[in-house]
Amino acid sequence: MNILIIYAHPEPKSFNSALKDLAVSELTSLGHQVKVSDLYAMNFKAVTDRDDFQLLQNENFFKYAVEQKHATKTSSFSPDIQEEQDKLLWADFVIFQFPIWWYSVPAILKGWFDRVFASGFIYSRGNRYDTGGLKGRKAMLSATTGSPKGAYTPYGMDGDMNEKILYPINHGMLYFAGFEPVEPFISWAPSHDEEDRKQYLDEYKKRLHNLEEIPSIPYHPTSHYDENHQLKMEYR
């Protein structure tokens, strides 16, 4: 497979970096083609603005999604955006490696979604979720947390990890874009214990050897919704 790793951590000695490095070496040795977008090393621009486009459809009223659609039609994204979009089209499987900061992705990675997941490229009228622009591809979050696992259970103090915290990412960003998101790999508060780290790396290695067997998150296809975007009775 062609595998793309989107990696967002500022410290090369971090555990996130170790997970990323392990993925590169294991996946390469298994015969996959691997590319990495190391957002901090690339000094990736996080903030959406007019510089994201080589020409603007409307100079007088800057509406980001309108300009994205226009740039898709006219191939006029800034080169850094175009490059990331090309990598996505090349990839069969995308891994997102990041620390969960403030119950979401770091700003540099949010900016990657804001800028690269463009209207026209990723979605258009009637094309989203299972018919989104990246359909046919799988994606997996590999994230680290600051708190231990127990805080993220359904009755945990920080809120259910899958249903609450990762939902906007897995469903709203990845599934919306056409990806088939698979179950995330979470390293719970790994920084506090070296032995834990080794266990997580061993566990992650196993996961990487069986990428194709990771269960997908069972989201509804758009055909399960009625014309008012409500889940049809028979699927509730």
Next chain:
Amino acid sequence: MNILIIYAHPEPKSFNSALKDLAVSELTSLGHQVKVSDLYAMNFKAVTDRDDFQLLQNENFFKYAVEQKHATKTSSFSPDIQEEQDKLLWADFVIFQFPIWWYSVPAILKGWFDRVFASGFIYSRGNRYDTGGLKGRKAMLSATTGSPKGAYTPYGMDGDMNEKILYPINHGMLYFAGFEPVEPFISWAPSHDEEDRKQYLDEYKKRLHNLEEIPSIPYHPTSHYDENHQLKMEYR
């Protein structure tokens, strides 16, 4: 009251800008003190890195939360972070005005949370949620969406707005920090209809005249959780 508006939209003619302007004029005319952080106009830095600190505790291993804690103790944040923290301490009520992009806040606003909501300043061991650093203050999201309201119902295609999409923001960012978050003001897909816009502005004006009466979101205080961070049986 002292009211701070954190505003994140790149276009001064946008509907988000109109909502922000309305808040400034109405709240001022009601006798409140109002400050605005216009993140795009300020060219606010979104990405966390070493430049956020005037001196580092550990040059060899950059761990952001460790450096935040150190910077809190030694008053050595970069001036742009310090300024935002000072505004937060000044404020009684904070309004966040932004478009929902990819089911979350724009990257520039995520970066504001990543950088300004610092360990030591906002939270420490045992101080979070109802005992977080900003306790005694209220906060409200005022957000715009791209899709109509029906997509964000509990059985809607895009997921429940309050329980799913805004949960990481209201609970994970605002409540965690000590804020008492009140019900959000959502303008659903306002850009498609001028008449809608006027109705939203009128509605928002009413809301601004009754800020103190907006119901708070009923999250559990930390005392409702046991020593394993699980909600006690009697509160389920």
